[in-house]
Amino acid sequence: MTTETISTPAPPAPHPAQLTARLDSxxxxxLWxxxxxxxxxxxxxxxLLWIAFMLVGLVAFFSILFTGRYPRPLFDFTAGVLRWDWRVSYYAYGALGTDRYPPFSLADSPDYPARWDVAYPERLSRGLVLVKWWLLAIPHYLVLGLVGGGIRALIGLLSLYAGIALAVTGRYPPGIFDLVVGLNRWVLRVFAYVALLTDxxxxxxxxxxGSEPPAATPR
Known part of the structure; x- marks a missing residue:
């Protein structure tokens, strides 16, 4: 008599862009x-930072095209703008997950309940830089644009529901929190890709x- 072992799918590999969030009690x-x-x-x-973000992205585009590298100071600035925007969104109507006022900083704040970071790539494809931000990302644009009439609109509606729930019950619905953070995570992964921060x-x-999926452990 033979016994069959049922293999379970391995956890997904960690994405270079990592978004985490902690719901404040x-x-x-x-206040919302x-x-x-x-x-x-x-x-x-x-x-103002988003204007600089676009100018820096243009410089980075040509740097990657000719050298295959994203200059580290420009990379840190671009990632910092996305990080700052995520903290403000988490405080305000992108999640309403904390009442702690976000810092005015591009740098990571380890004690803040919303964090985002992306691993710096030593090399980037010189060919992909020509197509990934407009052509290869189109499927994501279509999905994120169609869900709920636009992913940002959907996130805003879910956050509004959470705010009303807070006013009525004093509790943030945990299922809504998980969904809102997941949608923001998807958006920022796409942003990291089209901003040329990762291949x-x-x-x-x-x-x-609130946590990234656990990484697969080697067997």
Missing amino acids: GLSRW LVKWLLALPHHIVLA EYPPFRLDQG
Whole structure:
């Protein structure tokens, strides 16, 4: 009599862009109503940073095209803008997951409940840089644009629902939190790819929850 071993699929390999979030306890029932105003200074600064982001991206494009490298200072700036934007989104209407005011910083803040980072690649494909940000990313643009009339709109609606739940019950629905963070994770993986920070194609996978999926362990 033979016994068959059922193999379980291996966990996905870790993506170079890592997004984590921790839902704060004791969130205010009503602070979320005015976070649009409280976050306004960040949005003003980010508007300027996004202009610089595009200019830096243009310089990085030609650097990768001719040398196969993303200059480290430019890489750190680009990643920092995405990191800053994620912290503000997490505080405000991209998640409403914390009442801690986000820092005015491009650098990582280890004690802040929302974090994002991307591994620096020593080499990048000189050929992919010509097509990945407009051609290869089209399937993701289509999916993220169609879900809920636009992924940003869907995230905003889910965050609004969470805010109403906070006002009524004093609790942030955990299922909504996991979904909101998963959607933001998908968006930022695509951003990392089209911003030329990585050559790894973003997976068509909704990894929900505050932690990244566990890495596969070698056998």
